[in-house]
Amino acid sequence: MPWSSQNGGGGPWGSGGNNQGPWGQGPQTPRGGGGKPPDLDEILRRGQERLRGMVPGGGGSTSIFVLFVVIVLIVLWLFKAVYTVQPDERGVELRFGQPKQEISMPGLHFHWWPFETVEFAPIVEQEMNIGGERSGTNSGLMLTGDQNIVMVDFKVLYAVTDPKAYLFDVADVEDTLRQVSESAMREIVGRRPAQDIFRDNRAAIAEEVKSIIQNTMNGYHAGLTVNAVSIEDAAPPREVADAFDEVQRAEQDEDRFKQEANQYANQKLGQARGEAAQIREAATAYEQKVINDAKGQSQRFLSVYDAYKQAPEVTRRRMFLDTMEDVLQGSNKVIVDQDKNGQGVVPYLPLPEIKPGQNNAKGGSK
Numbered sequence: 001m002p003w004s005s006q007n008g009g010g011g012p013w014g015s016g017g018n019n020q021g022p023w024g025q026g027p028q029t030p031r032g033g034g035g036k037p038p039d040l041d042e043i044l045r046r047g048q049e050r051l052r053g054m055v056p057g058g059g060g061s062t063s064i065f066v067l068f069v070v071i072v073l074i075v076l077w078l079f080k081a082v083y084t085v086q087p088d089e090r091g092v093e094l095r096f097g098q099p100k101q102e103i104s105m106p107g108l109h110f111h112w113w114p115f116e117t118v119e120f121a122p123i124v125e126q127e128m129n130i131g132g133e134r135s136g137t138n139s140g141l142m143l144t145g146d147q148n149i150v151m152v153d154f155k156v157l158y159a160v161t162d163p164k165a166y167l168f169d170v171a172d173v174e175d176t177l178r179q180v181s182e183s184a185m186r187e188i189v190g191r192r193p194a195q196d197i198f199r200d201n202r203a204a205i206a207e208e209v210k211s212i213i214q215n216t217m218n219g220y221h222a223g224l225t226v227n228a229v230s231i232e233d234a235a236p237p238r239e240v241a242d243a244f245d246e247v248q249r250a251e252q253d254e255d256r257f258k259q260e261a262n263q264y265a266n267q268k269l270g271q272a273r274g275e276a277a278q279i280r281e282a283a284t285a286y287e288q289k290v291i292n293d294a295k296g297q298s299q300r301f302l303s304v305y306d307a308y309k310q311a312p313e314v315t316r317r318r319m320f321l322d323t324m325e326d327v328l329q330g331s332n333k334v335i336v337d338q339d340k341n342g343q344g345v346v347p348y349l350p351l352p353e354i355k356p357g358q359n360n361a362k363g364g365s366k
Contacts, residue, residue, distance in 0.1 A: 094118070096116075123159065184209045
């Protein structure tokens with residue numbers, strides 16, 4: 001071949017005896033023997049050497065530690081600088097301790113920590129239990145307007161509407177709300193009798209307490225809205241519960257007796273009104289009867305007077321006979337014969353009196 005005469009037959013790259021390439025050396029095989037995988041320790045050693053070359057100021061274990069610390073600090077800073085606001089809360093960022101105007105909504109946010117920090121405020125409706133024997137305190141003992149002591153157990157439902165005011169305007173919002181709620185309930189209960197708080201007027205009491213709590217918390221700029229006040233239970237203290245039950249039973253008996261008395265009074269009143277109406281009806285009927293009789297007698301008198309004007313003698317005779325008939329009809333009559341040859345007393349048979357007897361006898365026989 002043409003290149004064999006120039007390089008001694010060693011191939012295009014030179015002599016084939018020393019197996020060199022065009023740059024003075026031939027292909028190299030991996031260390032440790034032909035066909036073996038690379039050594040892991042050797043690879044780690046080379047990586048450390050390259051890392052030392054990248055670190056300014058030379059190598060060494062100190063530079064590696066410093067780099068590691070820097071990386072850890074950067075990760076920690078990012079962990080503090082990035083924060084998450086949950087859906088049921090709002091965030092307020094502070095720059096050098098002063099709150100910003102912006103409110104952080106749910107999601108990821110970034111701030112320049114440690115120059116800026118963040119505070120979180122819950123916005124869901126929360127519940128606060130106040131009073132009652134289960135609380136273990138005497139906070140539920142209250143004096144009513146009629147000098148009775150009651151144990152009141154109630155709840156306050158509220159929500160945060162101004163996160164900035166909630167977090168920074170009042171030191172301890174929950175404790176303030178508890179004290180204001182207890183004070184408002186004592187004020188309203190102290191104005192009313194015990195019966196209202198027990199069962200008669202709980203809804204009105206709860207509404208008044210809610211109004212007082214809301215107005216007071218608005219004056220404190222607490223950033224809260226009171227949604228409802230619910231009176232769960234109202235009972236006398238355990239020490240006087242039996243005596244109070246006796247009083248309640250006595251009051252119930254009093255109410256029952258009053259109802260029975262009212263029922264009896266209504267019954268008697270109805271009867272009296274019925275009898276009065278009956279008497280009034282009878283008096284009205286008697287009045288009409290007397291008036292009608294008087295009118296009839298006056299009409300009869302006028303008719304007799306008219307007849308008398310027409311025939312005075314006949315009318316006088318007729319009036320005499322009618323009068324005698326009325327007089328003699330109800331008297332015992334004895335007839336005496338005044339003739340010389342008469343019998344003296346003449347037997348008298350009262351035919352007008354016999355006729356009604358005969359008619360009655362005939363009617364009875366039928």
